[in-house]
Amino acid sequence: MAASFRALSAALPNQSLTRSPPRFLAACSLSLRLNSVSYTPRRGATRASMAEIVTPKSKGKVKVFDTEEDLAVSLAEYAADLSKKSAQRKDSFTVVLSGGSLVKSLRKLLEQPYIDSVDWSKWHVFWVDERVVPKDHPDSNYLLAYNEFLSKVPIPTGNVYAINDALSAEGAADDYETCLKHLVKTKTIDQSESTGFPKFDLMLMGMGPDGHIASLFPGHPLVHENEKWVSFITESPKPPPQRISFTLPVINSSANIALVVAGAGKATAVHIALSDVSNSDVLPVQLVEPEGELSWFLDKEAASKL
Numbered sequence: 001m002a003a004s005f006r007a008l009s010a011a012l013p014n015q016s017l018t019r020s021p022p023r024f025l026a027a028c029s030l031s032l033r034l035n036s037v038s039y040t041p042r043r044g045a046t047r048a049s050m051a052e053i054v055t056p057k058s059k060g061k062v063k064v065f066d067t068e069e070d071l072a073v074s075l076a077e078y079a080a081d082l083s084k085k086s087a088q089r090k091d092s093f094t095v096v097l098s099g100g101s102l103v104k105s106l107r108k109l110l111e112q113p114y115i116d117s118v119d120w121s122k123w124h125v126f127w128v129d130e131r132v133v134p135k136d137h138p139d140s141n142y143l144l145a146y147n148e149f150l151s152k153v154p155i156p157t158g159n160v161y162a163i164n165d166a167l168s169a170e171g172a173a174d175d176y177e178t179c180l181k182h183l184v185k186t187k188t189i190d191q192s193e194s195t196g197f198p199k200f201d202l203m204l205m206g207m208g209p210d211g212h213i214a215s216l217f218p219g220h221p222l223v224h225e226n227e228k229w230v231s232f233i234t235e236s237p238k239p240p241p242q243r244i245s246f247t248l249p250v251i252n253s254s255a256n257i258a259l260v261v262a263g264a265g266k267a268t269a270v271h272i273a274l275s276d277v278s279n280s281d282v283l284p285v286q287l288v289e290p291e292g293e294l295s296w297f298l299d300k301e302a303a304s305k306l
């Protein structure tokens with residue numbers, strides 16, 4: 001698909017709201033269909049070029065952007081739309097963040113029109129995983145999100161749910177689970193009618209080059225935890241070793257999940273996740289199948305093996 005994508009993106013800049021006829025990509029193990037779309041996001045944002053890959057529903061909607069900058073523009077529009085729809089319906093918009101490069105990709109929400117139009121007072125922010133370090137430690141996902149995003153938007157401080165960094169990994173996981181249970185009881189967080197697990201409005205996650213999501217790593221037993229809401233790991237292959245993580249059933253009870261993946265180092269895992277190649281060790285990312293909608297935001301390097 002690499003060559004087809006390059007050809008398509010070269011053709012995109014001069015189009016406006018046009019959609020080319022679907023193209024079938026013989027090179028893919030899955031019959032992926034590519035629709036090219038050039039669109040102008042909301043007033044104030046710059047134009048972005050994008051290709052959509054049509055996959056079976058369970059694999060989600062896949063958008064491939066020419067650049068990470070275009071990806072960030074579209075991600076802001078996506079998050080702002082969900083925030084608006086949710087705010088029309090209820091008092092809270094529950095958003096879950098991962099660590100890593102995802103947070104930087106949220107930067108366009110800090111610009112117009114979103115910074116003024118999003119109802120930040122309704123946002124409640126959680127972490128799908130957190131490193132068990134003090135909140136002011138450079139490895140802290142909370143610190144990263146605070147520095148890059150949370151300190152720049154008017155989300156009430158009481159709506160930001162960081163872990164208790166005075167506890168052990170096990171203690172912090174239990175404490176976070178108790179916090180979620182309380183918020184489900186008070187109806188700040190929705191609850192899935194089918195699974196009983198919390199149902200977050202939007203989960204924004206990165207993916208590691210090995211196909212891990214949150215702190216669910218390939219081959220680790222935590223991937224199969226299906227009772228707890230939040231669990232812990234003390235020997236994470238990605239440093240630091242001590243982490244807490246939402247479990248897969250919580251992740252999969254979400255109303256919306258965005259997997260935000262950029263860079264050539266992720267291309268193999270993206271290919272495995274979106275194609276039908278059979279691999280003996282299923283990657284955690286392959287197990288993401290939310291109750292609601294799954295959307296992939298890829299740059300062309302991450303999509304280069306599709």
Ligand SMILES: O=C(O)[C@H](O)[C@@H](O)[C@H](O)[C@H](O)COP(=O)(O)O
Binds near residue numbers: 098099209215
């Ligand atoms: O705390 C963490 O380490 C993360 O939550 C982790 O799951 C991350 O999202 C991926 O490793 C992708 O990270 P990058 O986007 O930085 O590669």
